[in-house]
Each structure stands twice: as structure tokens, then as C-alpha cells.
Amino acid sequence: MTPWSVLLFLCVAGSHAMVYDTIVVGLGSAGTTAASTLAQAGKKVLALEAMDRVGGRVNTVPFGDGLVELGAEWIHGTANSRVYETAIANNIDVVNQTLNFQILMSDGSPADTKLLSELMDFATEVIDDPPPVPEPLGQYITRRVKERINEKYPQIANDTDFIESFLFFMDLVIDNLEASNSWNDLSTFSDYEELKGHQYASWHRYGYKTFFELMLNTYNNGPGYPNLDIALNKEVSRITWPRQPAEDAVVSCSDGSVYRARSVIVTVSLGVLKERRNTLFAQPLPSEKLTAIDKMSMGVIGKIILSFPTSWWNFTDIVSLFWTKSDRNGLGDDMWMASIPGITEPKGCRNCMTLWTAGDATRMVETLPEDVVKTKSMEILRRFMGRNTNIPEPTAMLRSSWYKNPFTRGSYTYDNLLTPQYPNAREDLGKPLLDSAGNPRVLFAGEATNPQHYSTVHGASETGYREAMRLLNISSKI
Ligand SMILES: Cc1cc2nc3c(=O)[nH]c(=O)nc-3n(C[C@H](O)[C@H](O)[C@H](O)COP(=O)(O)OP(=O)(O)OC[C@H]3O[C@@H](n4cnc5c(N)ncnc54)[C@H](O)[C@@H]3O)c2cc1C
Numbered sequence: 001m002t003p004w005s006v007l008l009f010l011c012v013a014g015s016h017a018m019v020y021d022t023i024v025v026g027l028g029s030a031g032t033t034a035a036s037t038l039a040q041a042g043k044k045v046l047a048l049e050a051m052d053r054v055g056g057r058v059n060t061v062p063f064g065d066g067l068v069e070l071g072a073e074w075i076h077g078t079a080n081s082r083v084y085e086t087a088i089a090n091n092i093d094v095v096n097q098t099l100n101f102q103i104l105m106s107d108g109s110p111a112d113t114k115l116l117s118e119l120m121d122f123a124t125e126v127i128d129d130p131p132p133v134p135e136p137l138g139q140y141i142t143r144r145v146k147e148r149i150n151e152k153y154p155q156i157a158n159d160t161d162f163i164e165s166f167l168f169f170m171d172l173v174i175d176n177l178e179a180s181n182s183w184n185d186l187s188t189f190s191d192y193e194e195l196k197g198h199q200y201a202s203w204h205r206y207g208y209k210t211f212f213e214l215m216l217n218t219y220n221n222g223p224g225y226p227n228l229d230i231a232l233n234k235e236v237s238r239i240t241w242p243r244q245p246a247e248d249a250v251v252s253c254s255d256g257s258v259y260r261a262r263s264v265i266v267t268v269s270l271g272v273l274k275e276r277r278n279t280l281f282a283q284p285l286p287s288e289k290l291t292a293i294d295k296m297s298m299g300v301i302g303k304i305i306l307s308f309p310t311s312w313w314n315f316t317d318i319v320s321l322f323w324t325k326s327d328r329n330g331l332g333d334d335m336w337m338a339s340i341p342g343i344t345e346p347k348g349c350r351n352c353m354t355l356w357t358a359g360d361a362t363r364m365v366e367t368l369p370e371d372v373v374k375t376k377s378m379e380i381l382r383r384f385m386g387r388n389t390n391i392p393e394p395t396a397m398l399r400s401s402w403y404k405n406p407f408t409r410g411s412y413t414y415d416n417l418l419t420p421q422y423p424n425a426r427e428d429l430g431k432p433l434l435d436s437a438g439n440p441r442v443l444f445a446g447e448a449t450n451p452q453h454y455s456t457v458h459g460a461s462e463t464g465y466r467e468a469m470r471l472l473n474i475s476s477k478i
């Protein structure tokens, strides 16, 4: 060995001397839950996060007179929710947001709210009454809605423009819930289960980030956990899967740093796995996991958030935007403007409003120039709400970029048309990679791996807890 290589060897050996119990890749809801659960149990944990912040698809940003959420906004269901329970246990009074909606028409005509809400309720309820043979959700809802109109509202049964506009609107509403690009990408077959209790609990002026601070013991300048090391701006580029019990797992980062641990918990999104499945893992993944990664779907929704000098509007919860067929056709190249199903008032900011986008329109908004998005958003507001109101210019605008972001590549997963054919895909995605002695060494968590509670923060947290407990149960047995 030349002196230089000896020196190099010493440096590398020195930086590698530490072998963590577990390395957690990603500090979203799943990773933060796993890391904090293991740290509280006394394990030596390293968490590597590619972004410059904790939270993943939760991103609370100071804005307007308070703060807004670019990602997850609500706690969906309170019963047995790890998120809700964390808030309550720490005396954080989350707000049960009511979602009364008002429907506005693109041509300024008064909406037939009674008819539209009855049809919307009906269209949503039939989802819980799926056909015996799975089919595309939009196709099924369309059939049921048309039957309903023929039976109950024969006077509009020949109004094909209205029916088409209603179905277009309903498609958007569902895409905005499910993150699908079209309601015909969704299957009528789904294992999703709602938690009981209020469905829209908001962290309001605390921000969803508080959930992470509470988990990491950093809320109100808490000291954190001494045996949990957190490294931000650390993009993991390669993970080895130790086949021999004595081997450690090796995690390499794009900045050249290398870390070792007995086990690794991978929490990156399905979108990231789809893109990096051949590079992120040093050994080929089992075929059932590759199949799950390929066959499952991750979609995207987005937000355009505007702040104003005053809160000039008078709706309380949601306005739904209903485009007539001819107004929609008049948009030409700006068709994406009709893919904004609604506007909400965020609970963390009094002078802000959020325009929600679905599917391809979201991808479009992420790439358009800033001033175009702002101008077009104002055009939408003035068209729907400006007839009797003088709408001021916005003071600032923020928009999400969950699709563009290389560390998320979308908003969350949904049950696509292949789900009935691959009913165990989420379980397969979440299965650990074992060593020759059968010990889990590379584990998988994240929203997508939750068979019933996917697409949510609480569901992601459950999977982080699941994988932490998998490791704790094993090590307590040894
Ligand atoms: C606009 C929007 C609105 C939503 N609304 C709600 C809502 O109201 N309620 C709700 O419950 N859910 C909502 N969701 C869904 C919810 O945010 C997600 O299901 C949940 O946060 C996912 O958590 P996770 O830990 O599985 O993944 P993530 O949050 O994606 O965490 C994974 C982490 O891994 C990191 N990472 C990725 N690649 C690497 C790498 N190579 N090296 C190191 N780190 C890496 C990422 O940066 C990220 O921080 C919403 C999502 C979006 C986008």
C-alpha cells in the first residue's frame, strides 16, 4: 500500500466504523414514524432524506397571513388514526373542517344546486355498491347516473350537453380525490377502507408539519432523540441487500458518502421506485416486487395557492366549478383551466385560497410559466366569482410540483384496472428482503404498501410502524 492509499483506507474505514441498527431512507410520514419508533426503542438509527426538509408529501409553507399545505392537508378519519392520536395526545386542537359546497357555473347562470348535489351524492354512493365484475369506475358511474336520470329526472334525460358536462365534472371530482388521470383508469374494485370519525380534520395554523415535529420530539424546540441521526439533502443512490447474516447492509449516497447498518427501511414513493427500480438496489429485486412496482399506479393532484390583500370571497368551505360544454370548448389550448374541480379556503391562512388541479392538468400547471398560471387562475376566479365582486390582484402565488419532483414523482397511489388481477400487489411491495437465515434486512414502507389505508398520511405512518415493529419483534427474539 502506498502511504496515500493507507491514508485513504484509514479515512474510509474511520467513516465506516459506525454500523447503525437501521438506516431509514426517506423522512415522509412512513420514514419518520419508523425512525422515531426505533429510536424510542433504543435503536441507533440514521435517517437519510434527499430533500432539504422532513415531511415528504407533507409540506407546510409559511404563506399569506399564516401557512398553507402544498401536500396533504387533512386527517382523513379520526378513529385509530396514528395522526389524529398524535395530535390529541399532545393537546393540539385539530379543527373538524366542514365541507359544505357551493356550485358555480362557468356561464354565470345560477346552478341547480339541489339537482347537482343529489346527482353528486348518487354518483359517489354507487362507488360503495360495485358491480360483481370489476369495470372502469367512470363507465360504471356513467351507466348508473344515466339510469338514475331516466328514472328520477326524465325532464333532463334528453339534455345531452348537461349530462355530458355533469359527467365531465364528476370525473374531475373523482380524479381529484383519487389522483387518477381519468375515472376510467380506476377500478370499481377497491380494498380501500376509510377510518371512522370526521373525514377532514385540519392542523390549521399549526400546520401538518407539527405531526413530524411531535414524532421527532422537536416540537417547541424539543431536543429530538440522541440516538437518531438525521441527514437532509442526502440522496440515496444504492442499497445492498445482505444475503449472509453476518454482512451489513451498505447504503451509498449520490454525494459519495457510504453508510452501514444491520437493516434498511426504504420508504420512497411508488413513483420513485418505478423510475429507479434498476439502479437503487445493488441486487435484482424479487419478481413479485418488480411486478407490483410495474402494475400499480401513482397519479398526481396539485394545488395553486393565491394570497390576497383581503379575503374578498364569501364562501366558507368549497366552491365547485361547473363548466358548461360550450364554455369548455371555448378554452382551446387552455383546456387545463377546466380541470380545476374546486376551490377551498385553507384553514392555516385567512387571506388565501387553493385551486385544486387533477391529472394531466396538474402536470401542465407544473411546467407553465409562473405568470401564465397566475393570469389564468385569475381568469378562472373572475369568470366564476367576479360578476358581482371586484376581485383584487393576488399578492403572491404558490404551486405544487409533486410530479416534477424527482423524489416524489406524483401525489399518491390508486387502484387501477389491473388491481383485480394483482390483488396482492401492495402486500408484495411491502414484503421485506430476507437474508439466508430468514431475517428481514431490506424492508419497505410507505403509503403504497398499505393494503387498506394507502394514499394517506395515516396509512403511510401505519406502514412505518409496521416495519419498525417487524425489526423490534425480531431483535427481541434473538
Ligand atoms: C397535494 C396532495 C394532497 C394530499 N392530501 C392528503 C390529505 O389531505 N390527507 C392525507 O392523509 N393524505 C394526503 N395526501 C397523501 C399523503 O401526503 C401521502 O400519502 C403521504 O404523505 C405519503 O407518505 P410516505 O412516507 O409514504 O411517502 P413520502 O412522503 O413521499 O416520503 C418518502 C420520502 O423519501 C424521500 N426520498 C425519495 N427518494 C429518495 C432517495 N433516493 N434518497 C433519500 N430520500 C428519498 C422523499 O424526499 C420523501 O421525503 C396528499 C398528497 C398530495 C401530494
Ligand SMILES: *[C@@H]1O[C@H](CO)[C@@H](O)[C@H](O)[C@H]1NC(C)=O
Pocket: 154, 155, 156, 157, 158
Ligand atoms: C327524449 O327523446 C326521446 C327520443 O328522441 C323521445 O321519445 C322523448 O319523448 C324525449 N323526452 C323528453 C322528456 O323530451
Ligand SMILES: *[C@@H]1O[C@H](CO)[C@@H](O)[C@H](O)[C@H]1NC(C)=O
Pocket: 078, 094, 095, 096, 196, 197, 198
Ligand atoms: C372532531 O371529530 C371527532 C370524530 O368525529 C370527534 O371525536 C371530535 O370531538 C371532534 N372535534 C371537535 C373539536 O369538534
